[in-house]
Each structure stands twice: as structure tokens, then as C-alpha cells.
Amino acid sequence: MGFNLRSAIMANIQGNSEDQVExxxxxxxxxxxxxxxxxxxxxxxxxxxxxxxxxxxxxCELISQGLQG
Known part of the structure; x- marks a missing residue:
């Protein structure tokens, strides 16, 4: 029996409000x-x-810029 981390995380955060996500x-x-x-x-x-x-x-642009410096 495998443990699916992605599914566990989704179950934990699903339905969160914008404030909770932030x-x-x-x-x-x-x-x-x-x-x-x-x-x-x-x-x-x-x-x-x-x-x-x-x-x-x-x-992608934001991430690339953040990785520059």
C-alpha cells in the first residue's frame, strides 16, 4: 500500500480560504x-x-528574476 503525498496534501488544504492559503x-x-x-x-x-x-x-518571469539575484 503506497502513500500518495500529493493526495494527502490536497485533502488537507482543499477548501481553504484565500486568507488560509496566504x-x-x-x-x-x-x-x-x-x-x-x-x-x-x-x-x-x-x-x-x-x-x-x-x-x-x-x-516564469517572476521566478526567473528571483533566481537572478
């Missing part, structure tokens, strides 16, 4: 704990799937 992101960034990275990854995946082509381009 609090989760801020908490993960401020605490800098490695264990929060999979959750952020799943949240990014949700964002990516919901984004338009233009929004995806903007996200």
Missing part, C-alpha cells in the same frame, strides 16, 4: 522548514493548472 505560504517561507516544501509544490501545481497562458508566462 497564511500557509507565509508560514512556510518564514519558518523555512524543509517539510513544508511538498505542500508549497502542490499549491504551485494547483496555481499552474488554473493559470492562463499569460499568467504562466508571468510566473
Amino acid at each position: 497564511a500557509t505560504i507565509l508560514d512556510a517561507i518564514q519558518n523555512g522548514e524543509e517539510k513544508m516544501l511538498p505542500g508549497l509544490g502542490v499549491m504551485f501545481e494547483v496555481c499552474w493548472k488554473e493559470a492562463s497562458s499569460e499568467q504562466k508566462n508571468e510566473l
